[in-house]
Amino acid sequence: MKLYLYAFTDRPTAGAHGLWGEPLLGVPVGRFFAACGPTADAPAVTATALRGHDAAIRSLAGSCQSVLPVRFGQLVEGERALREAVQPLASEIEGALARVAGCEQMTVRLFGEEASSAPAASGTEHLLRLRERTARRAAALAPLRQTVAHLCVDERVEAGTGRLLLTVSHLVRRGRSRDYRAALEAAVPPAGITVSGPWAPYAFGPEVGL
Amino acid sequence: MAVVARDLLEEADASLLDVIDHVLNKGVVVRGELVLAVAGVDLVYLRLDALFCAADRVAPESA
Numbered sequence: 001m002k003l004y005l006y007a008f009t010d011r012p013t014a015g016a017h018g019l020w021g022e023p024l025l026g027v028p029v030g031r032f033f034a035a036c037g038p039t040a041d042a043p044a045v046t047a048t049a050l051r052g053h054d055a056a057i058r059s060l061a062g063s064c065q066s067v068l069p070v071r072f073g074q075l076v077e078g079e080r081a082l083r084e085a086v087q088p089l090a091s092e093i094e095g096a097l098a099r100v101a102g103c104e105q106m107t108v109r110l111f112g113e114e115a116s117s118a119p120a121a122s123g124t125e126h127l128l129r130l131r132e133r134t135a136r137r138a139a140a141l142a143p144l145r146q147t148v149a150h151l152c153v154d155e156r157v158e159a160g161t162g163r164l165l166l167t168v169s170h171l172v173r174r175g176r177s178r179d180y181r182a183a184l185e186a187a188v189p190p191a192g193i194t195v196s197g198p199w200a201p202y203a204f205g206p207e208v209g210l
Numbered sequence: 211m212a213v214v215a216r217d218l219l220e221e222a223d224a225s226l227l228d229v230i231d232h233v234l235n236k237g238v239v240v241r242g243e244l245v246l247a248v249a250g251v252d253l254v255y256l257r258l259d260a261l262f263c264a265a266d267r268v269a270p271e272s273a
Contacts, residue, residue: 050226070239085240093238205238
């Protein structure tokens with residue numbers, strides 16, 4: 001039987017269920033656990049499956065202090081294959097689990113004017129565009145950081161394309177997401193910014209493999 | 211007052227687009243079989259900015 005992976009946790013899973021309603025197993029790997037469910041095949045990419053994957057991960061937060069989500073679609077052949085796949089990443093996963101303990105993620109997207117899609121007429125113009133884009137990103141990020149610095153444990157920033165300047169993921173203590181939203185609503189003009197969360201800390205795991 | 215973790219994570223205001231971006235584009239990747247398909251087309255990697263036009267290809271819940 002194959003195992004579909006949902007998350008890594010600091011404790012065995014208790015009462016959590018997966019995409020197909022299956023009780024989740026907590027397979028011990030070193031000093032943490034891999035929360036997974038037995039299945040024959042990987043799920044197809046449907047809205048139901050995506051929401052179900054997320055719901056299973058959220059349910060793990062009820063019994064675990066640290067939950068590190070696994071990306072959708074990760075399937076292994078069984079417990080042995082699971083350990084072989086995860087063991088080389090154990091120290092990175094342990095570190096990430098310690099980092100996200102007692103935390104949840106807020107995700108902010110900062111939008112601006114669309115970058116020109118026309119090819120640059122020269123190398124100089126290309127570099128000038130890059131510099132302008134970088135400056136816009138920095139100008140958008142600074143007030144956000146200042147506003148929520150007192151709530152943030154950690155941060156991940158990802159550059160966007162088109163109108164999306166940046167995606168900023170902030171790790172905040174569980175229970176502080178309302179304060180995070182309130183701080184942003186009070187300080188930052190709503191145009192050009194979207195906030196979502198709380199999420200499990202999707203953006204704070206090590207990206208390795210594949 | 212003590213905060214119950216389950217309550218916290220159940221309050222998310224999650225649009226489908228947000229779910230797609232977090233679940234498909236983030237999270238730990240381990241070695242294993244990765245089989246993702248949308249409308250019969252194998253799919254390995256998605257980004258939010260690509261999903262403005264691709265989200266309607268995610269199969270409806272009744273499919």
